[in-house]
Amino acid sequence: MKSLEEHIKEALKCVRCGACKSVCPSFDVRRREPSSPRGRVALIEASLKGEEGLGGMYVGHIKECTLCGSCLNNCPNGVDVPGLVMAARAEHVRREGLSPVASFALRNMLSSDRFMPWALKLASKLQGLFLKSSSVENGLVSRFSLPFIGGGRLLPELAGVFFMDRRHVRALSEAKGDSSKPRIGFFVGCGVNYLLPDIGESTVRVLKEAGAEVVVPSGQVCCGMPALSTGDVKTARSLALKNLEAFEQGEYDYIVTSCATCGHGLKNIFRELLSGEEDGMSARVERFSSRVKDITELLEGILSYKGRAGEGSGDRVVTYHDPCHLRKYQGISEEPRLLLEKTGLRFKGMKNPCKCCGLGGGLAFSNYELSMEIARKKAEGVRGCGADVVATACPGCIIQLKDALHRYGVRAKVVHVVELL
Template identity: 30%
Template structure:
């Protein structure tokens, strides 16, 4: 027998249950053997209905498939009003579905059987696999703080947008449901039991919306910057690529990498670019810097402007695949995620992956730090432990960990929906206060959290101080 805990209103109750059973079976066991009368939802018992979703050890999970563990804490699904015990009010979700006209809209329905080509059906197969568990809504940082219905509502709008039979302007509905408020942090993807790539669904819906003229003016300005200078931000002074050399040879070369800078390192955080070169050389890694590299296209992909992104992608792939290097290294989470997941390049590494592997001694640094996970690194590239371990290698440093949460800088929100971005930024900054420095590996996160009054530096700039 093991002990599990259940939150009922404002108290936590403990019960002993058999090992190896599911949470759903445990709840039934408790009600039968302890006469607890705990209220919960369940129906299919086969991961198909989604009704049994609960918060289990802090994360939304299906009770019918999650096996109990000792000291497990079971709570109602977060982000919803609790009706009783583990039952939450799902009515607002159903009302929202009704408001977006969650059914086929046609002027005239066919009198006979209508055949649809398999290729058309296949386009919406993934977004049709949702089981309405609402796990994604329970973790969405935007829905919690702003008027945004959540990823699964946008997924449903896309489902009808892709349906050739539907005649409603679904992109218009999505636009006025705050389509561009999603930060594409992928928190929803992380908890989806059906593995639906919800952030990709939103990007696809944004692409279709942009083509119809439903876009934010600020996103159009970013587009104009890229078309003009191949960078997402305007040029202010002499860029990093204009100042650096094309090749830096390590004395005892163990590895040779190409440095993909990204827009902000090239045009804004130039010192971080030079810190990167110094840190790599100190780890016996030679650095090649292709001077003709362009914006990776991430700002365009995240905001639905795929036409510009594809042009950038084609040119960058041509440049990067011609290089004689072991790896392409990024120090921007957004660039790294784009090169890995959108370009599908196999030899891309975040700087933390390289430094984690090529260990060396560092000088003591008696300060207190924490680490902010960029969403496009933690969830976009599944990189979590490497930066933490690198920080802990520094003698005398005091490391206070923090849970991965979105700061509101991504998905075009910082440029397009400033009010929301600041709300999320202030909330994240409050969680990170109380240290000397906040470390991250994303110039957008760095810039955004600095605007909230935090002392933030890129991981390479921290390592530059201790080599």
């Protein structure tokens, strides 16, 4: 991880030009300088230099960043504002500790490959007591206002049987040894495993159709991005190590994920997270991270997936939302659109497809109302283009978009690109 001096140096690259303000989703709603990337850099710089009296206001502005990366992409000096925000959150956790809820969720739940599935299995049995089926959408809404969730929020149903627990998925935990096919290690991620297992099923199906051998290594855990964006570097690092070890048990041509956030973490963040560990670690991380591909990148760019053109209905209109972690951090925007052309659906772009949906950086939990205000424009974009289906490539975005469309009364189905193939 970077030193304090390196972070101050990064902050000093900011010349206060303001070019980042027009693309910042939280500034777009708040319209106040401290909620802009430039304002955040100034606050973080003051904090790093040890200036006193920043207090709760400072923490609030740091937490309102979705870590979308739009400012970084738009900054003439390449100031890594999201990197500074993550460093500021980590410093805050180092000084103040985690809240009891965050500590339980990240250190007891997320870090445990036994307790987390057990607790979520219990929750899946009890969810009907607190949540009921939505009358218009595929999801659940709270029966009454719940702590940390509130009322009226559309939530995904916890899967009856988690993806990794399914018998046919367990059977994929070891390679069969077919050397004629590209061997793919599937990194599943929490969103797919616990909430949206159909994406996992589609990923395996499509990879097999594309001629690959699919392995779902056991022992894999959360990618660590939720912990890192909260400032809990310790948990994120321990999860990264577990995943590295799980995927070192086999030989893979590629490691694939259907989650844009996991992909960004495994490709880009691992290198920084595990730097400074024991000798030989950087070579191990490089070997792992250089093989990670997003499913759309692998299918379109490497496996040349042909699709099943003509099987979709040309009457239905599909649009695409760019997940920030895919487009801005991995540079992937063409591949999902090219895959959608193979579905037989009629493609129509929405206004500002790469604008953040408001979920990122933990904002949907730390400030749900702001998160939903950011999502309002996305919902209007979907309404404006008249799409029947919104495709994207991140389980987190899917959950957020479903909730936003439900809240703002836009009738469109939200799915992952692979579910349409």
